Amino acid sequence: MHGARPLAHRMTAAVGAVALAAALAGCSSGGSTPSAGGTVTPPDATVAPSAASSVAPSPTSSEPFTIRVTMGSTGEAVDGIFTELKAAYEAKYPGRTVEIIIQEDDVYETIGLNNLLTSRNAPDVYFEWPGARLATKVTDGYGADLSAAVADPRFTSRLDPAAYAGMVIDGKTFMVPWTGDVTNVFWYNKAIFSEHSWTPPTTWDEFMALCAASKAAGITPIIDGNKDLWPIGSIASHLAERTMGNDAYRAAVLGDQPMNSPEMVAAFGKLQELAQNGYINESVNALPDDQATAQFLAGKSAMIGIGSWLVSDQVTQAPTLQLGFFNMPTFPGAGDPKSVLGVSTGFAVNAHSPHIDAAIDFLAMVVAPEASKRFAEEGLTPMTIDPFAGVQADPNTVALATLLSTAPVKVTPGDNLDVQRAAEFYGAAAAVIGGLKTPQQALDEAQKRVEQLPKN
Amino acid sequence: MKPSSRWTPYVLVGPAVAFFTFVVGLPLLGTIGLSFASWTGTNRPKLIGLDNFVRAFGDEVYRGAYLNTFIYIAATLILEVAVGFALAGLVSVKGKRTGWYRITFFIPVMLPMVVIAVLWSFIYSNDGGLLNSFLGAIGREDLQHVWLGDPTTALLSVSVVSGWVYAGFYMAIFYAGLQRVPQHLLEAAELDGASEWDLFFRIKVPLLRGMTEVAVLLCVTGAFSTFDLFYVMTNGGPDHATEIITTYVVTTVFRDHEVGYGAAMSIIMTVVVVGIGLVYARLRRGGGVDLEY
Numbered sequence: 001m002h003g004a005r006p007l008a009h010r011m012t013a014a015v016g017a018v019a020l021a022a023a024l025a026g027c028s029s030g031g032s033t034p035s036a037g038g039t040v041t042p043p044d045a046t047v048a049p050s051a052a053s054s055v056a057p058s059p060t061s062s063e064p065f066t067i068r069v070t071m072g073s074t075g076e077a078v079d080g081i082f083t084e085l086k087a088a089y090e091a092k093y094p095g096r097t098v099e100i101i102i103q104e105d106d107v108y109e110t111i112g113l114n115n116l117l118t119s120r121n122a123p124d125v126y127f128e129w130p131g132a133r134l135a136t137k138v139t140d141g142y143g144a145d146l147s148a149a150v151a152d153p154r155f156t157s158r159l160d161p162a163a164y165a166g167m168v169i170d171g172k173t174f175m176v177p178w179t180g181d182v183t184n185v186f187w188y189n190k191a192i193f194s195e196h197s198w199t200p201p202t203t204w205d206e207f208m209a210l211c212a213a214s215k216a217a218g219i220t221p222i223i224d225g226n227k228d229l230w231p232i233g234s235i236a237s238h239l240a241e242r243t244m245g246n247d248a249y250r251a252a253v254l255g256d257q258p259m260n261s262p263e264m265v266a267a268f269g270k271l272q273e274l275a276q277n278g279y280i281n282e283s284v285n286a287l288p289d290d291q292a293t294a295q296f297l298a299g300k301s302a303m304i305g306i307g308s309w310l311v312s313d314q315v316t317q318a319p320t321l322q323l324g325f326f327n328m329p330t331f332p333g334a335g336d337p338k339s340v341l342g343v344s345t346g347f348a349v350n351a352h353s354p355h356i357d358a359a360i361d362f363l364a365m366v367v368a369p370e371a372s373k374r375f376a377e378e379g380l381t382p383m384t385i386d387p388f389a390g391v392q393a394d395p396n397t398v399a400l401a402t403l404l405s406t407a408p409v410k411v412t413p414g415d416n417l418d419v420q421r422a423a424e425f426y427g428a429a430a431a432v433i434g435g436l437k438t439p440q441q442a443l444d445e446a447q448k449r450v451e452q453l454p455k456n
Numbered sequence: 457m458k459p460s461s462r463w464t465p466y467v468l469v470g471p472a473v474a475f476f477t478f479v480v481g482l483p484l485l486g487t488i489g490l491s492f493a494s495w496t497g498t499n500r501p502k503l504i505g506l507d508n509f510v511r512a513f514g515d516e517v518y519r520g521a522y523l524n525t526f527i528y529i530a531a532t533l534i535l536e537v538a539v540g541f542a543l544a545g546l547v548s549v550k551g552k553r554t555g556w557y558r559i560t561f562f563i564p565v566m567l568p569m570v571v572i573a574v575l576w577s578f579i580y581s582n583d584g585g586l587l588n589s590f591l592g593a594i595g596r597e598d599l600q601h602v603w604l605g606d607p608t609t610a611l612l613s614v615s616v617v618s619g620w621v622y623a624g625f626y627m628a629i630f631y632a633g634l635q636r637v638p639q640h641l642l643e644a645a646e647l648d649g650a651s652e653w654d655l656f657f658r659i660k661v662p663l664l665r666g667m668t669e670v671a672v673l674l675c676v677t678g679a680f681s682t683f684d685l686f687y688v689m690t691n692g693g694p695d696h697a698t699e700i701i702t703t704y705v706v707t708t709v710f711r712d713h714e715v716g717y718g719a720a721m722s723i724i725m726t727v728v729v730v731g732i733g734l735v736y737a738r739l740r741r742g743g744g745v746d747l748e749y
Contacts, residue, residue: 110710114497136713140499227691283582285694286605295583420712431695436607452514454494454507 071127072108130166225292233426268439508720535619540626573688607697
């Protein structure tokens with residue numbers, strides 16, 4: 001698990017036929033409870049957690065019990081922090097034990113969590129992405145209302161209300177934020193820029209001029225690996241927001257507005273501009289994102305469009321390489337010119353848990369200053385207030401965290417809004433960046449496919 | 457030999473039937489049941505009748521996946537079965553190193569498919585890949601291509617890899633058959649003045665008819681269950697150009713969490729594969745001369 005990397009990235013799991021057969025055969029053994037109803041709203045950065053709702057009471061029994069906490073692996077170092085948290089929790093609450101269940105991240109995301117939740121021994125606390133995935137869990141009856149709990153000072157002193165974006169559904173809070181990532185910026189190789197006296201662009205026109213100069217110098221301007229569709233899909237999400245505004249962009253991806261509007265076609269025109277001018281690698285749709293990253297870090301392109309996790313790749317693959325980044329360049333449009341594309345992650349509590357209060361106590365320790373510092377030390381960006389205080393963090397990581405926390409508009413990548421519709425949206429973006437279709441053709445086709453999907 | 461008790465046959469067959477029921481029968485029944493339901497994997501399945509099937513028949517990507525699968529079958533019949541047959545003929549020729557050739561051609565069959573897919577992804581890579589580098593080295597830059605990123609070449613490129621892997625498998629099958637061709641027939645034909653060409657096409661090939669039919673059936677049905685090669689090399693892209701039924705079902709179930717719809721598509725595919733098998737079995741009736749075992 002890599003914090004808040006785009007969902008579609010994580011969908012590239014090496015799932016096999018055995019898992020397929022198991023899933024199709026219905027391996028769940030426990031009964032799921034249908035939702036009590038109510039509409040599920042998509043992530044909304046403007047909704048703050050409500051304190052009105054109450055948390056289901058835990059049993060008053062003084063018998064020792066165990067709470068189960070599950071997540072995908074974020075690497076040994078971060079997994080180890082949860083082991084430390086377990087020890088601290090058990091010391092603080094005698095009689096309670098914590099079982100940490102860490103699965104391989106792709107397995108967790110595809111079938112692992114679902115199988116755990118529907119098992120007879122379901123987890124009490126589970127890692128989840130806000131937005132579409134969380135909404136499904138809530139609809140299916142697996143999300144405990146944490147509204148009252150997060151009004152407690154243990155949470156209010158550590159988390160800004162804006163951190164709950166996408167975690168509030170029908171006015172109720174269903175998750176506690178953990179980490180966040182900027183999903184897309186343009187990273188550049190400082191040595192190449194310095195050698196050619198190039199400066200980071202602020203406007204789209206400057207960006208195109210920079211790409212032209214890079215191409216003329218025989219350097220691939222931008223490299224990306226869009227085999228799994230999310231890298232260019234993320235850029236398309238940001239372009240759409242900048243062109244038509246956040247509400248219109250979200251409405252298009254959520255199916256409330258047509259995807260092939262003139263504004264969206266104009267946004268995709270920017271992708272076409274990159275493709276037609278040869279400003280992006282010709283192999284963009286055939287290349288996996290990790291290979292594109294490796295090539296960028298090897299100095300084979302001037303820029304790459306990818307998220308904040310590039311820092312950790314750079315540290316391990318090219319520790320001496322100097323990197324800079326710039327946000328999506330501005331251009332005239334209805335969106336906010338300082339918007340940032342980003343996502344967050346967090347932990348939900350199983351509504352069926354008999355130990356909801358104990359689970360909340362554990363989450364309070366996850367957001368506590370000690371744990372937050374430990375997560376930041378390991379390269380994560382905690383969603384807590386002032387996460388890097390007293391931490392020797394990478395300057396780019398800190399700058400990106402600041403960019404995200406101060407953004408006037410946080411744009412949610414399409415696949416965090418609606419996985420299926422975003423898949424069509426991302427597919428259209430891939431067709432345009434690959435030069436296979438015009439923006440109008442690609443979006444018309446996407447809209448046609450979206451109309452065939454079942455209504456939510 | 458007569459069984460000592462009338463229950464003996466049932467006792468002997470029972471474990472196998474129970475095992476088959478557990479690993480095939482029950483999952484199949486579960487899949488059939490789910491195909492009539494809407495289920496995300498965590499909610500309570502909701503019966504929706506034939507909606508999933510109606511949707512599948514109207515789904516352009518799903519229909520396109522069948523077209524891609526049939527193109528893949530056509531390509532692999534040539535690249536796997538026909539090439540395997542030709543290789544078997546070549547390695548059957550008495551010579552000093554034919555044993556090494558047999559081993560060499562069979563090695564890809566023993567490699568994990570995921571490893572092969574990754575290996576060939578590098579060969580096809582546009583950025584320093586072996587194939588494009590070779591074309592550049594011989595002065596044919598005009599033929600350099602983004603092999604896996606272009607809808608016109610992606611499917612054929614994956615099919616070539618499949619052929620590279622399985623031609624050795626079919627070679628082994630046909631080679632075994634060629635070793636069973638009665639020597640007296642060949643010697644009699646030689647005495648009658650038959651050339652090597654005549655021996656191969658007029659005696660060996662007709663005698664391998666049954667084996668060829670089995671190979672074709674394996675190739676066709678195997679194509680429907682192919683997954684890993686496509687998943688690793690192209691993941692169905694670009695623009696669904698290499699989307700086959702299995703990749704689309706996996707995407708539907710694991711990315712979209714539409715388990716019911718995925719089940720319906722799986723059932724349709726099962727019916728298609730069984731139908732092809734039955735038609736093929738009917739066409740095979742009539743037979744002819746075949747090898748004795």
